Amino acid sequence: MKITGVKAVAAVGVAASLAALPMTALAKTPPERGTLVSAEPVGSVEAKDMPDYLGKSGMASPLATRAVDGFRITYRTVDAHREPATATALVAVPREPRRLLSAVTWLHGTQVYRGEQPSVRPDGADRRISYLFASAGHLAVAPDYLGLGKGSGYHPYMHHASLVTASADAVRAARAMMARRGVVVDRRLLVTGFSQGGSGAMALGHALQEGREPGLGVRAIAAVSGPYDLSWAVAEAVAGRVNNAVPYLGFAVTSWQRLYHLYDDPAKVFRKPELAPLFDGHTPSQELFPRLPQKVEDFFTPEFRERLANPEPALRALFAKESTSCQWRPRVPVKLFASTSDADVAFRHSETCAEQSGAPVTDLGEVAHNTTARLAAVQTVADFARFSR
Structure with a gap:
């Protein structure tokens, strides 16, 4: 990472x-x-x-x-x-x-x-x-x-x-x-x-x-x-085709939760909800990473993985908004x-x-x-x- x-x-x-x-x-x-x-x-x-x-x-x-x-x-x-x-x-x-x-x-x-x-x-x-x-x-x-x-x-x-x-x-x-x-x-x-x-x-x-x-x-x-195309980056990470997919997605989802309130109950998002608070900026990576599972399916619940893979309009719009950094002519x-x-x-x-x-x-x-x-x-x-x- x-x-x-x-x-x-x-x-x-x-x-x-x-x-x-x-x-x-x-x-x-x-x-x-x-x-x-x-x-x-x-x-x-x-x-x-x-x-x-x-x-x-x-x-x-x-x-x-x-x-x-x-x-x-x-x-x-x-x-x-x-x-x-x-x-x-x-x-x-x-x-x-x-x-x-x-x-x-x-x-x-x-x-x-x-x-x-x-x-x-x-x-x-x-x-x-x-x-x-x-x-x-x-x-x-x-x-x-x-x-x-x-x-x-x-x-x-x-x-x-x-x-x-x-x-x-x-x-x-x-x-x-x-x-x-x-x-x-x-x-x-x-x-x-x-x-x-x-x-x-x-x-x-x-x-x-x-x-x-x-x-x-x-x-x-x-x-x-x-990662100029965030929509594609998330899809590839959820599918397990990205190195360090779990820490990338964990950092992203917990950040977006603070910004946009993606969920009410972390237990419906994370298989181990106690891991979510560790993406707070105060946990050293050498302490955080060993506690994370290797596979996305062992990190997120099936329902939330499906939501990331097939986002609803609001979440799709969020991904699209952060995928525009190259959409201009320098x-x-x-x-x-x-x-x-x-x-x-x-x-x-x-x-x-x-x-x-x-x-x-x-x-x-x-x-x-x-x-x-x-x-x-x-x-x-x-x-x-x-x-x-």
């Missing part, structure tokens, strides 16, 4: 200036979307250590030449019901940045535990990917998403509207953080993401192109192994990455996205789902180099 160190050292430059600011100095009144609440250092990598740091994950790049300082920012946003919320994100800053920086937004794949997020887990692949982009000279912003990391509430899984607002607000807060150092961050974003974040990258790019996030635009998009460069051997998110998803958006697909070869994130990141940092500022 999740692409799963670095020795934390005292960050210099950016760290010194930001750490000196009290939280009250970082907050604005009124608490508007994208308001920066706080910023704290979470670890640095020196330039001389970057090849080894990235190489351990197979992400070495000749473009990664700068030292990087990482920060966890807390910022104000809105939840899936448009109510005020706080969220966190990792911001990776190249050491001694230019006075005008391009920004890369990295949207991570499915994660069920708060502690696995980019701003929290120091040895995670999402932290390394963010540092890759920063070491190449970009400001990298990796949202933890709503209800994950150190943010408030629960995560609205596979809900593109709230992923878009939380991601845009993370960039706004990161730009505010850099403005305090006299660094201007280009409003036109370089957007990339993997799996859940792959479809999220397309949804965010669409919102930016249409001007639905004021003050921000888009320059290029790279989407990796996204006016900026877009590249799709996927693997024909991916057993979690089938290559067909990217082919469908290509047909809908007109974007080309790059086949990364016969590799597993999580490997596509790392391979695509190295290619994307090279593609995005022409947009660096």
